[in-house]
Each structure stands twice: as structure tokens, then as C-alpha cells.
Amino acid sequence: MPRTTSHAFRVLFGSIVCSLLAVNVAAAPTPNSRSNSFTTSNFTSLVARAPAPISFPLGISGQDGSYFASIAMGASGKKFNVVVDNGSPVFWLLSETSEQLVRPSSSSTFKAYEANGWGMQYDEKSTAVGFVAQDKLTIGGVSLDDMPFGVAKTVTGLLVNAFEDGIMGFPPRTRSPTRLPAILEVFAANSLIPAMISGWRLPRRADGGGGGEVMLGGTNPAKFDASTLVEVDNVDATGNHWKVSVSAVKIDGKAVISTELTAQVDTGTSDIRANPAISRALLMKIPGVQFLAAGSDEEDNQEGSQKGTNGEYVLPCNTESKLAFTIGGKDWDVDPRDLALGARGLPDNVCLSHIFGDPGLNEDEIFLGAAFLKNVYLSLNLDTNKVGLAMPK
Structure with a gap:
């Protein structure tokens, strides 16, 4: 069964929306500084409770043109393919204008914040414009309730006919036009990963296309x-x-x-x-x-x-x-x-x-x-x- 969490991030996301998405990432839950000395047994117990990194495979689009991951959104677990892009600040999905629908009728847990708009222009002059939403995200067998993301109502350029249903960005820290925290920040704040590290192995179609992976929370020594x-x-x-x-x-x-x-x-x-x-x-x-x-x-x-x-x-x-x-x-x-x-x-x-x-x-x-x-x-x-x-x- 996937690991899930909800309450801690509901509190965090609620404060984000109330402040018109002016996220203060430093306010995310962090361990309090204490002067207590740990015994060996205490330390061992803490290590045992540390979450494991999350990994998921990568697919290839075109001639190694882009790389995508399959994720599930909402209570129904609807599947989406998203480009994994460390050059993009935004996690967004296409709206009802696409075949893969992300909207209230497709998920009972979907929440829209249409007053909070966002827009993104990519290097090839393709654009995506939409609003902020919130829903359950499952990736690599791990689930997070109330994950904030962008919903693109309008896309232009190469995004119109793209195979993928959106983009999942992996920026250095929060720098999104939605002013929402990056996925690593959200997962770390909810103790779903042990560290804010991502490890990347991009596959090559000429080698059969297998073996590609992204790991969240660490690196994979087998790779x-x-x-x-x-x-x-x-x-x-x-x-x-x-x-x-x-x-x-x-x-x-x-x-x-x-x-x-x-x-x-x-x-x-x-x-x-x-x-x-x-x-x-x-x-x-x-x-x-x-x-x-x-x-x-x-x-x-x-x-x-x-x-x-x-x-x-x-x-x-x-x-x-x-x-x-x-x-x-x-x-x-x-x-x-x-x-x-x-x-x-x-x-x-x-x-x-x-x-x-x-x-x-x-x-x-x-x-x-x-x-x-x-x-x-x-x-x-x-x-x-x-x-x-x-x-x-």
C-alpha cells in the first residue's frame, strides 16, 4: 500500500492560500533544536523511523527528446504522464482541454483555486497559463494528499501536440510562478523522503530505453x-x-x-x-x-x-x-x-x-x-x- 500523509501539509497549504501563495518555505515543519543528549538506543530508533527514498522509472518520448514519469492523481488514481524537468519551476497538468482531464468531475478530492492564476513561457516560446489546484498525488508508490499544482487551461506552441500531460519541475528551491513549493520540499516537509536530494539516470533509446530512473530523497548506488x-x-x-x-x-x-x-x-x-x-x-x-x-x-x-x-x-x-x-x-x-x-x-x-x-x-x-x-x-x-x-x- 502507498504511504500517505495529509494533515501536516493541509496546514502548510492552507497558510499558502490565505497569503495569496506567498510561500515561506522556511516555515515548513522542521525538527526543533534541543539540548538533550541522545542515547544509542534513542538514535537507533530515530534512524529506523527515517523514510526511504522514493524511485520511479522514466519513459522516453521521441528520439530521447524528453523523459516522462507516470503519476496518479486524485481519489480515482487517474494516470498522467509528465515530463520530468529540472529546468522548470512548475508542476502542472493539462485541464479539460486535453484528453487527460484534471477537473472536479474527474476526482472527488480535487480543489480549485481559480483566483490564483499562473503562467509559464518555455525556451521554445511555448506557453502554459492556468490556475492553482490541489489533489492527491501518487508517485513511486507513495501518496500525498492535497498536493498543490498548476492546472493549465491554455497551452501554445509545442505543448499543444505534446505526448505528455504536463510537466513536473525540480528547481533548486521554490521559484515557481505559482509561488508553490517544489515537490522535494513538500515531500520532505511531510517526512516522506529523508533528504531534499534527487538522483537522475536518463535512459538512451539506442540502448533499449530501459534503466532510466529518478530517485527522490537520495541517490541510487546501483546506478x-x-x-x-x-x-x-x-x-x-x-x-x-x-x-x-x-x-x-x-x-x-x-x-x-x-x-x-x-x-x-x-x-x-x-x-x-x-x-x-x-x-x-x-x-x-x-x-x-x-x-x-x-x-x-x-x-x-x-x-x-x-x-x-x-x-x-x-x-x-x-x-x-x-x-x-x-x-x-x-x-x-x-x-x-x-x-x-x-x-x-x-x-x-x-x-x-x-x-x-x-x-x-x-x-x-x-x-x-x-x-x-x-x-x-x-x-x-x-x-x-x-x-x-x-x-x-
């Missing part, structure tokens, strides 16, 4: 080589994203970029995005790379791709070039298979590049999406504000 673990600071000054310092970028072992970059690790992005000057410098070191004319229909129609109209690059689908990023004093290689994206209408053995230029980024900025993250085990620690990388098993 990575602990001897390779490196933890670095989240260097995002705003506290809004997960970012790390990259001291070098290499192609086939040779440094192409030696100036320090700030990289956002983003499970909701499929590609490796950089300023056009940086992406060109890297791609020109890969044999067989060619420039693709701007505005290609095939380019714009690729599932999971965020290619724009500024012109892109193609490369051999069987490229053997190795891209590597130096983070925390260690080189993290990208499997050559993750540099190429198959596309209709291109000649045989010609693929779109998963490295592309984004003129909206400064020359010291880069996004490390799934093309990179499939090659590491990723941990995100809200308590210490650190990012961990390790070699996956």
Missing part, C-alpha cells in the same frame, strides 16, 4: 560508480537554476574552449546549446560537419528538437568524435551517438547535430541537456545547493 562521484557548487547567482562551472571543452581530447563557461544542466532540454561562436568552434573540429541552410522544414519538425531558423549543422550519423566537458576537475565524455539526431529528408548517414547555436546565450553560457546528461548520473541537492556527477552503471 553509478561511487568512486567517480564529483560534487560541485550550483553557481547560479539567482538561485533559479542548476548551473555548474565548466573549465574546458574538448574534442577528441584536445581543448577547443579553455575559457570558463557556466553550464545549466537541464533534463528538459534535448540538446547541447551554446552561443553560435562556441558551437561553431566545437563543430568545426568534428570531421564531416556541414552547415545546414536556415529555416529547413525538416529541422523545425524534429520531435524534441529546439532547432531555430538561424541555420544549423549536420554531421555523419556514425561520427566517432568525442566531446568532453571538464567539470569539477574531471573530463565527462559524451558518447558520439548522442551528438547526432536522425532526420527525415536528409541524405543517408547525415544527421542533425545535437550541438547547436543559440544567439540568446552569452559566449560564457551553455546548456547541457539530455545529449550530455545521458552520459552521467546526476544528483541535485537542495539542502547543500550542490550538483553531483558520476559515471553511470
Whole structure:
């Protein structure tokens, strides 16, 4: 039977709504500081009562375009597939405008707070707009009554025809336009997980698509080589994203970029995005790379791709070039298979590049999406504000 909790968070959520969603996360229940010394038996008892981490498998959408988890909502346990995205601040589901309905008639425990609106714009200019609601959430066999989330009444862009029914964000701390706490904060406040840590293993369709997992409350030692673990600071000054310092970028072992970059690790992005000057410098070191004319229909129609109209690059689908990023004093290689994206209408053995230029980024900025993250085990620690990388098993 799933573990459930309700009373503690009803109190927390009630105070949120009354203050128009101005959440003070520090006010969430925390252990009181006491001067009492613990005996060994007392300490053992406390450890025994600590909750276990929660894990759930990941599915793949498209050609490793995005990753989703299956969750259940409401008293009826209606199933939803949601993109798991550490680059998004919001947990939201589609409203009655979608085939997967989330509304009062679909759940007797659904509560709507339509006066509390929210909106979100994503990098590809897709938008979601709606209101705040509350209902029972079940994920990884664990249930939480009265989980707050966004209900999207209107979506635009790529979200209109998306396979998934919403997005579950995993930000560093509360930074949502709904002003609601992130799922890790809610689960930790209700003693459903032992720590505000998430561990990520993204699967690869070329390897059969299995083995993908997100763990809430810790990391899964069965999924990575602990001897390779490196933890670095989240260097995002705003506290809004997960970012790390990259001291070098290499192609086939040779440094192409030696100036320090700030990289956002983003499970909701499929590609490796950089300023056009940086992406060109890297791609020109890969044999067989060619420039693709701007505005290609095939380019714009690729599932999971965020290619724009500024012109892109193609490369051999069987490229053997190795891209590597130096983070925390260690080189993290990208499997050559993750540099190429198959596309209709291109000649045989010609693929779109998963490295592309984004003129909206400064020359010291880069996004490390799934093309990179499939090659590491990723941990995100809200308590210490650190990012961990390790070699996956």
C-alpha cells in the first residue's frame, strides 16, 4: 500500500492560500533544536523511523527528446504522464482541454483555486497559463494528499501536440510562478523522503530505453560508480537554476574552449546549446560537419528538437568524435551517438547535430541537456545547493 500523509501539509497549504501563495518555505515543519543528549538506543530508533527514498522509472518520448514519469492523481488514481524537468519551476497538468482531464468531475478530492492564476513561457516560446489546484498525488508508490499544482487551461506552441500531460519541475528551491513549493520540499516537509536530494539516470533509446530512473530523497548506488562521484557548487547567482562551472571543452581530447563557461544542466532540454561562436568552434573540429541552410522544414519538425531558423549543422550519423566537458576537475565524455539526431529528408548517414547555436546565450553560457546528461548520473541537492556527477552503471 502507498504511504500517505495529509494533515501536516493541509496546514502548510492552507497558510499558502490565505497569503495569496506567498510561500515561506522556511516555515515548513522542521525538527526543533534541543539540548538533550541522545542515547544509542534513542538514535537507533530515530534512524529506523527515517523514510526511504522514493524511485520511479522514466519513459522516453521521441528520439530521447524528453523523459516522462507516470503519476496518479486524485481519489480515482487517474494516470498522467509528465515530463520530468529540472529546468522548470512548475508542476502542472493539462485541464479539460486535453484528453487527460484534471477537473472536479474527474476526482472527488480535487480543489480549485481559480483566483490564483499562473503562467509559464518555455525556451521554445511555448506557453502554459492556468490556475492553482490541489489533489492527491501518487508517485513511486507513495501518496500525498492535497498536493498543490498548476492546472493549465491554455497551452501554445509545442505543448499543444505534446505526448505528455504536463510537466513536473525540480528547481533548486521554490521559484515557481505559482509561488508553490517544489515537490522535494513538500515531500520532505511531510517526512516522506529523508533528504531534499534527487538522483537522475536518463535512459538512451539506442540502448533499449530501459534503466532510466529518478530517485527522490537520495541517490541510487546501483546506478553509478561511487568512486567517480564529483560534487560541485550550483553557481547560479539567482538561485533559479542548476548551473555548474565548466573549465574546458574538448574534442577528441584536445581543448577547443579553455575559457570558463557556466553550464545549466537541464533534463528538459534535448540538446547541447551554446552561443553560435562556441558551437561553431566545437563543430568545426568534428570531421564531416556541414552547415545546414536556415529555416529547413525538416529541422523545425524534429520531435524534441529546439532547432531555430538561424541555420544549423549536420554531421555523419556514425561520427566517432568525442566531446568532453571538464567539470569539477574531471573530463565527462559524451558518447558520439548522442551528438547526432536522425532526420527525415536528409541524405543517408547525415544527421542533425545535437550541438547547436543559440544567439540568446552569452559566449560564457551553455546548456547541457539530455545529449550530455545521458552520459552521467546526476544528483541535485537542495539542502547543500550542490550538483553531483558520476559515471553511470
